[in-house]
Amino acid sequence: MARMALVLAVLVSIPTLAAAQTPSDARGNQFVDPKGTSWQVFAVDSHPAGPLGITQVEEVRQHNPPSLWGVYVQNRASAPVASFVVAAAIVTGDGAVKAMQPLPAIKNLKPGQVVRRQMRVTATVLGETDRVAFFVREVTGDAEPWRADDADVRTLIKLAAARLPVP
Numbered sequence: 288m289a290r291m292a293l294v295l296a297v298l299v300s301i302p303t304l305a306a307a308q309t310p311s312d313a314r315g316n317q318f319v320d321p322k323g324t325s326w327q328v329f330a331v332d333s334h335p336a337g338p339l340g341i342t343q344v345e346e347v348r349q350h351n352p353p354s355l356w357g358v359y360v361q362n363r364a365s366a367p368v369a370s371f372v373v374a375a376a377i378v379t380g381d382g383a384v385k386a387m388q389p390l391p392a393i394k395n396l397k398p399g400q401v402v403r404r405q406m407r408v409t410a411t412v413l414g415e416t417d418r419v420a421f422f423v424r425e426v427t428g429d430a431e432p433w434r435a436d437d438a439d440v441r442t443l444i445k446l447a448a449a450r451l452p453v454p
Contacts, residue, residue, distance in 0.1 A: 321359075326418060326451045328356060331443040333422040333435040338364030339371055339396075344421055347405060353413060358421045360393070361401045366429050368396040374424040375406060376440070380416035382448030384441050389424055416453045420444045 321330050322343040330341040343359035356375060362368050374389040388410035393402055408419065422443070425434040 324451070326453055328419045328421075329447055329451055330358065330421040331440065331447050333424070333440050333443060334426065334433060337423065337426055337433060338362055338366070338368050338428065339423050339426060341373070341421055341423070342401060344419075346419075353407065355405045355407055356419045356421075357403060357405045358390075359401055359403050360396075360423070362396045362398055364428075365398050367398060368426060368428045370394045370428075371396065371426045372424040373404065374422060374435075375408070376420045376422065376444055377408060377411050377413065378418045378420050378444055378448055379414070380418075380453045382445040384420075384444055385417065386410035387437075418448070418451075418453075420447065 321341050323345045324330070325346075328344045328346050330344050332340065340361050340363050341358060342361045343357075345357040347355040347357050349355065358373055358375075360371070360373055370392050372389050372392050374387050376387050377385045379385055388406070388408065390404050390406055393404070396402060422435060422440055426432065
């Protein structure tokens with residue numbers, strides 16, 4: 288009897304839990320930005336089911352411009368990643384991708400390990416309203432090798448750029 292009362296209490300509370308979240312909450316939870324995200328530098332999750340996640344992005348300001356750009360990548364899987372490449376896309380103010388610049392490959396990332404890389408933009412000249420968007424370009428490991436589709440990445444960047452408008 289006590290078991291039936293517990294099941295009934297859970298069933299009664301399910302609509303209450305669903306009603307507590309509004310549609311705007313669901314849309315807001317769809318985008319989880321890494322630490323350091325701003326209109327100038329951001330990241331997109333090009334492989335959400337993959338083992339890697341970009342946890343932080345940053346602009347490293349220097350006395351003499353141009354700035355360096357930093358990205359932190361974490362292995363979310365329980366197995367090591369043999370090799371992966373992170374790339375930076377140079378994005379105009381309206382969200383169009385001007386150029387893509389891959390960073391050197393990073394090898395042997397252990398489970399849970401975070402690695403930081405810095406880069407200077409050399410693919411193109413940065414304008415005042417240009418920004419830098421990081422994404423995982425390719426992954427090789429125990430599973431089948433994966434490579435990001437440029438068209439999908441451009442769409443993700445355009446959506447993220449629309450959420451982070453140029454002031």
